[in-house]
Amino acid sequence: MGSFVGKTAIVTGGARGIGERVAEDIVAQGGNVIVGNVNSDLGENLVSRLGPTNARFVDLNVTRRADSERAVELAQSTFGGLDFLVNAAVAMDAKPLIELSETGWRKTMDVGLTGTFLTAQVFAAHLIQQGRPGSIVNISSIGGQHPYGGAGSYSTVKAGVTLLTEQMAIEWAQHGIRVNAVAPGTIETPLTTYLDDPEIRESRRQAVPLGRIGQPADISHGVLYLLSGSASWVTATTLTVDGGVTRSLFNHMTGRKWS
Numbered sequence: 083m084g085s086f087v088g089k090t091a092i093v094t095g096g097a098r099g100i101g102e103r104v105a106e107d108i109v110a111q112g113g114n115v116i117v118g119n120v121n122s123d124l125g126e127n128l129v130s131r132l133g134p135t136n137a138r139f140v141d142l143n144v145t146r147r148a149d150s151e152r153a154v155e156l157a158q159s160t161f162g163g164l165d166f167l168v169n170a171a172v173a174m175d176a177k178p179l180i181e182l183s184e185t186g187w188r189k190t191m192d193v194g195l196t197g198t199f200l201t202a203q204v205f206a207a208h209l210i211q212q213g214r215p216g217s218i219v220n221i222s223s224i225g226g227q228h229p230y231g232g233a234g235s236y237s238t239v240k241a242g243v244t245l246l247t248e249q250m251a252i253e254w255a256q257h258g259i260r261v262n263a264v265a266p267g268t269i270e271t272p273l274t275t276y277l278d279d280p281e282i283r284e285s286r287r288q289a290v291p292l293g294r295i296g297q298p299a300d301i302s303h304g305v306l307y308l309l310s311g312s313a314s315w316v317t318a319t320t321l322t323v324d325g326g327v328t329r330s331l332f333n334h335m336t337g338r339k340w341s
């Protein structure tokens with residue numbers, strides 16, 4: 083994997099779960115990180131753990147353009163430039179569509195889809211103005227490849243994130259900005275506390291051909307690959323990291339015996 087030494091990333095939703103691990107791994111590889119989150123306690127905690135030389139927190143709500151602009155300015159003034167953006171923020175209103183309020187629909191759309199657009203637009207405009215190449219990774223979901231019943235607008239948002247990723251990639255390739263997505267399967271984070279239920283945990287585990295629930299590191303490794311120079315000819319793609327779940331339909335059906 084290419085080196086992160088001297089490189090700077092903004093990670094939205096960076097205070098916990100997948101974003102937290104991405105921030106940790108970038109710093110472990112010698113890079114700098116701006117952790118952007120609406121939860122300042124969590125964000126400040128993470129940054130103090132990572133140390134002031136390589137990490138800063140910014141109070142950032144992805145639905146507010148001005149917050150992303152402040153994050154870009156902070157990266158520039160603190161670390162002398164900006165190279166990467168990882169969009170990991172999420173807000174859920176998990177309800178069947180028939181019960182979902184307009185507010186609930188909009189909340190997931192605003193954070194997941196509009197937020198991804200706004201932060202990426204601010205990031206790309208800065209890089210284009212500086213004549214500097216860069217790389218963006220948006221966190222989608224296997225829920226954007228298959229309808230996730232009961233999850234409100236989540237699947238629609240994540241499918242949108244995949245296509246938005248592709249459109250940004252083809253529009254910004256001419257500026258040396260690569261844009262990719264990672265689509266995680268079930269990952270153990272504070273978002274998936276339903277895994278605390280042993281029955282749900284075991285049934286989710288059994289559904290994974292590779293036989294275990296995913297960890298934030300599984301996703302972070304994919305994100306860092308896509309950000310890095312090792313992926314210099316990879317753009318407009320979605321890397322599914324799910325232990326094989328989405329391709330295992332026939333594992334879940336009885337049928338003809340072949341031997």
Ligand SMILES: NC(=O)c1ccc[n+]([C@@H]2O[C@H](COP(=O)([O-])OP(=O)(O)OC[C@H]3O[C@@H](n4cnc5c(N)ncnc54)[C@H](O)[C@@H]3O)[C@@H](O)[C@H]2O)c1
Pocket residue numbers: 094095096097098099100101118119120121142143144145169170171172173193197221222223224225265266267268269270271272273274
């Ligand atoms: N955990 C999984 O199983 C899983 C599976 C597929 C996809 N994903 C995706 O991975 C990403 C990270 O998920 P996670 O499991 O780490 O979730 P998480 O809930 O642990 O972390 C999400 C973070 O986003 C922050 N956030 C919420 N609204 C925000 C806003 N408006 N602006 C900035 N930050 C905001 C939260 O404070 C939180 O720190 C999400 O996009 C999620 O949809 C997760």
